[in-house]
Amino acid sequence: MSIHHRPWATILTATALILGLAGCASGTVDNAGNQSPSGSSTTSEPSGEITVFAAASLKTTFTTLAEKFEAAHPGTTIKLSFAGSADLVTQLTAGAPADVFASADTKNMSKLQDAGLIADTPIDFATNTLEIAVPASNPAAVNSLADLAEPGIKLVICAPQVPCGAATKSIEESAGITLAPVSEESSVTDVMGKVTSGEADAGLVYVTDIKTAGDKAKGIKFPESSAAVNTYPITTVSTSKNKVLADAFITSITDTEGQKVLTDAGFGTP
Template identity: 55%
Template sequence: MKLRRGKLSVLAVLAVAGLVLTTSGCGSDDEAPQGGATSSDTSSSSPALSGEITVFAAASLKKTFTEIGAEFEKAYPGTKVAFNFAGSSDLVAQIQQGAPADVFASADTKNMDKATGDSLTAADPVNFASNTLEIAVPPGNPAKIATLADLANSGVKVVLCAPAVPCGSAAAKVEAAAKIDIKPVSEEQSVTDVLGKVTAGEADAGLVYVTDVKGAGDKVMGVEFPESSSAVNTYPIATLKASKNAALADAFLKAVTGDPGQGILATAGFAKP
């Protein structure tokens, strides 16, 4: 067990990131990740990109994608990236019901598989990051949580994600690995809601991602546990067939999977897929 204090992510904005994105569209088609959408040439020789796209992204991506979006808009003046952040299961349900979206980024492959199974993606998804669980506790760790097993102790108020949400599915896997049965006081629809319960003092502990603990700074403390290695979540991203601005959607996907986006994600604590 290792106890550490979460630190606010300092998301460094490299001056060259915007330049690289502007001049090369985050790499040539030869450099695009396998399965990435490459139908649009986003190099400087192509017509200027314009318009707006809507990106549906997992709640755990809110800080990083907001920054990537801001850098993207700087690189492509006149464009706009709007976001809808929520639990991945809720997002894919909205897409299946016809909600207008251009890009989908999920916190697990299971929910992305729902989109591809319904033929909603324009190309094969690209895995761009991974994340693992960590126990978030209030400053000072008043309930003295030291291990994952402590979350199953009587009287400990624990908050988890709902089973359909990626962080909830991961929680179930680590419980099985530790051979324990956690009885949560509530099950939330996104990992940010779990973190909110802990920071508000409504729970003794919550299972969130490493990146959430890091991003919360001194609002929480993080308790690492070995069983987390049994539930590493892989994050895929894909453009959607229903996009009304496929060129801009393709360019955003390349921004996430290319050097500028990968640098921002790494700074926030995300690992490679």
């Protein structure tokens, strides 16, 4: 009797196995053993919009990176707000809504961290160094850091609380010179603006700002700049209402393609 029924038992078992495999193929099973419909995924595709607060020196690159991200992820919007890192931290601690913060130095990022406003450990994604910017014709014949201390030179620098200003101060101390600027600006783009407009004979800005200015300004490298290399960190703000999108945007900054955009603009790698 058992000899005659064994083939049917084998067939039924095989059929059940096939149906079971087909069922698994039509969906996914989570850790609790619950099956989800075919085509569903446990990974959330970013959507919606976020606001990114970023250092002024990142304006060109982050504008490009945001456009690339939106093109790769239809249905997303990346709103960008640029200013000096210190000003951005002041806005954030005062309650300004933002999802991502990218600083031009670790000092201002630490301030945000101390205020309990970062969601994750900041990621270093770029470095930058200072360079002397002069108008294209270089009317004051500036050729070195020492020239900036000469009487009559209309020099513009960043304010001390701004990353480029803190770097300038470090270089002054390291080189043993004293600069007498005619003005101190709240962002590096403001310094560059006074140079390209001819209001200043020279300014201390980032290498990347010289590159962005094109033929509107001339850059003069100086060896003393190695005394102050700024590291740029980025993080999701703890009050973000769209962490999935914020995290995805940060990943796009730190991945291979994002890093290429930054290095092409003159940024160094962290």
